[in-house]
Amino acid sequence: MDITFKNVTYIYQRNSPFEHKAVDDLSFHIPSGSFVAIIGHTGSGKSTLIQHLNGLSAPSEGEVHIGDFKLTNEEKPKNMKELRSRVGVVFQYPEHQLFEETVAKDIAFGPENFGVQQEEIEKRTRHVIRQVHLPEELLERSPFDLSGGQKRRVAIAGVLAIQPEVLVLDEPTAGLDPRGQKEIMDMFYELHKQEGLTTILVTHSMEDALKYADHILILNKGKKFMEGTPVDVFSQREALQSVQLDVPEVVEFLIKFEKKIGKPIPFHNQSMKELAEEIQQVVKGVDLHE
Amino acid sequence: MRKALIEFRNVSFRYEENSPWVLKNLSFTIYENEFVAIIGHNGSGKSTIAKLVNGLLFPQQGEILINGITVNEETIWAIRREIGMVFQNPDNQFVGATVQDDVAFGMENRGIPREEMIKRIEETLQAVRMSDYRLTEPHRLSGGQKQRIAIASVLAISPKVLILDEATAMLDPKGRKEIMDTVSELSEQRGLSLITITHDLAEVVQAERVIVMNQGEIWAEATPREIFSKRKELREIGLDVPFVAILAEELKQVDVKLTKEPLNQEELLEELWTLHSRT
Numbered sequence: 001m002d003i004t005f006k007n008v009t010y011i012y013q014r015n016s017p018f019e020h021k022a023v024d025d026l027s028f029h030i031p032s033g034s035f036v037a038i039i040g041h042t043g044s045g046k047s048t049l050i051q052h053l054n055g056l057s058a059p060s061e062g063e064v065h066i067g068d069f070k071l072t073n074e075e076k077p078k079n080m081k082e083l084r085s086r087v088g089v090v091f092q093y094p095e096h097q098l099f100e101e102t103v104a105k106d107i108a109f110g111p112e113n114f115g116v117q118q119e120e121i122e123k124r125t126r127h128v129i130r131q132v133h134l135p136e137e138l139l140e141r142s143p144f145d146l147s148g149g150q151k152r153r154v155a156i157a158g159v160l161a162i163q164p165e166v167l168v169l170d171e172p173t174a175g176l177d178p179r180g181q182k183e184i185m186d187m188f189y190e191l192h193k194q195e196g197l198t199t200i201l202v203t204h205s206m207e208d209a210l211k212y213a214d215h216i217l218i219l220n221k222g223k224k225f226m227e228g229t230p231v232d233v234f235s236q237r238e239a240l241q242s243v244q245l246d247v248p249e250v251v252e253f254l255i256k257f258e259k260k261i262g263k264p265i266p267f268h269n270q271s272m273k274e275l276a277e278e279i280q281q282v283v284k285g286v287d288l289h290e
Numbered sequence: 291m292r293k294a295l296i297e298f299r300n301v302s303f304r305y306e307e308n309s310p311w312v313l314k315n316l317s318f319t320i321y322e323n324e325f326v327a328i329i330g331h332n333g334s335g336k337s338t339i340a341k342l343v344n345g346l347l348f349p350q351q352g353e354i355l356i357n358g359i360t361v362n363e364e365t366i367w368a369i370r371r372e373i374g375m376v377f378q379n380p381d382n383q384f385v386g387a388t389v390q391d392d393v394a395f396g397m398e399n400r401g402i403p404r405e406e407m408i409k410r411i412e413e414t415l416q417a418v419r420m421s422d423y424r425l426t427e428p429h430r431l432s433g434g435q436k437q438r439i440a441i442a443s444v445l446a447i448s449p450k451v452l453i454l455d456e457a458t459a460m461l462d463p464k465g466r467k468e469i470m471d472t473v474s475e476l477s478e479q480r481g482l483s484l485i486t487i488t489h490d491l492a493e494v495v496q497a498e499r500v501i502v503m504n505q506g507e508i509w510a511e512a513t514p515r516e517i518f519s520k521r522k523e524l525r526e527i528g529l530d531v532p533f534v535a536i537l538a539e540e541l542k543q544v545d546v547k548l549t550k551e552p553l554n555q556e557e558l559l560e561e562l563w564t565l566h567s568r569t
Binding site: 177179182246249252253256257260261272273275276277279280282284285 | 490540559
């Protein structure tokens with residue numbers, strides 16, 4: 001599903017002394033099937049933006065289009081439930097929302113609410129548990145007996161069981177160790193490709209944005225600060241630093257390289273192998289531009 | 291010869307009878323004024339080591355000595371005075387309403403006189419560069435600032451050893467670097483032993499010695515440089531290999547000869563500059 005924000009503003013506690021613009025005149029377009037990373041500090045408006053994607057919030061001003069659904073201050077779609085069955089949101093620390101007696105029941109909770117037939121639910125449950133790389137034996141266990149990483153996977157399976165077309169991930173790797181972080185992100189990437197999802201990743205990690213996203217949106221104080229491909233965005237280091245955002249380590253290295261050696265190597269999302277070859281050419285005195 | 295500060299002698303530990311051993315016949319020594327990093331992925335047993343050192347847990351087999359004294363239920367109170375620990379989540383270790391109250395808490399528990407407390411609050415906040423925040427409410431601080439306050443609170447009780455148990459795991463790269471710079475500077479100034487327990491290899495570069503844990507056993511014990519060169523093996527036991535180490539490996543493949551294993555970007559650039567200026 002295509003997602004479009006047209007001049008969206010969201011105001012908390014309007015007409016009160018606490019009035020606060022969380023999102024300010026925000027416009028962007030996400031084509032169906034893309035993997036978009038949304039980056040910004042605490043308070044940049046990321047969470048408010050996410051809440052618009054499945055109608056938890058409606059814009060105070062402007063328009064949000066998600067596929068054929070339209071959200072404005074005056075009109076909410078009549079079939080809000082359908083919108084929510086098509087946009088799955090994995091909130092931060094989703095394992096805190098587990099509550100059922102067994103893993104299977106927890107996964108079934110979402111689809112049951114959307115009126116999916118029992119037989120179909122069972123089929124989906126077995127499918128999604130495999131998609132999150134957990135053994136089927138866990139289905140009859142209590143979710144509370146599982147490890148932290150397993151719990152998170154169960155919670156994610158519950159969102160996948162709704163079979164959404166858009167998957168929104170709010171810092172899905174927070175609190176996991178590097179191996180767990182990589183496993184979860186690789187899993188989402190695999191799902192994105194396999195299921196042809198539109199994936200929206202809210203993250204602090206520049207490395208993840210560089211590795212997985214094909215489009216990056218940077219928010220600052222509720223406004224769009226920058227937008228583009230990873231190469232476009234991460235080439236603008238000074239602009240990023242002006243809002244206290246870092247660049248991926250490889251970009252940092254290339255900047256230091258130019259300072260020290262006096263010759264630039266442009267960033268084009270090269271592999272480590274390509275980078276090594278480019279460095280070799282520079283240090284051995286071969287001019288890259290010839 | 292340096293004096294042994296922490297000694298593990300054939301220590302085995304498991305959380306329950308019949309459950310698998312978390313630590314298996316573990317022996318190592320950490321000396322006075324030493325900076326040691328203990329790394330390993332989740333479940334490798336590294337955090338259990340920290341809990342055994344200050345008697346939050348006791349081993350089923352073997353013996354642990356701190357400053358020559360065996361850790362047991364009679365000695366833990368004396369031993370805990372020697373050991374300061376900072377944990378992963380900064381929000382779980384705040385008790386005070388202001389930064390200075392929080393730093394005072396540990397000292398109050400030890401009955402340190404008021405005059406002395408005031409002096410130490412000033413000193414330790416200065417040491418972690420947080421003097422301007424004495425009256426700030428902890429929840430207004432960033433993650434990195436909170437951890438620096440946690441470190442100040444621990445320093446205020448003048449321990450002999452400071453243990454950071456994944457203390458930077460929840461911070462961004464910048465916050466991590468700040469903390470590691472602060473503690474390594476402090477350990478030099480104060481002659482403090484420093485043990486950092488982490489899964490982040492980038493954090494071990496300043497250590498003198500690295501102990502790599504895997505499945506409850508010591509998998510390797512070496513200098514950071516030696517550890518960085520074992521890229522393939524590190525990946526096998528689930529550790530991330532730092533950017534510089536990966537790039538150094540690729541450079542070797544294309545015949546760029548480095549004289550030593552670089553530990554950080556600066557070292558690598560220095561070598562590249564030398565190579566470049568020769569051509």
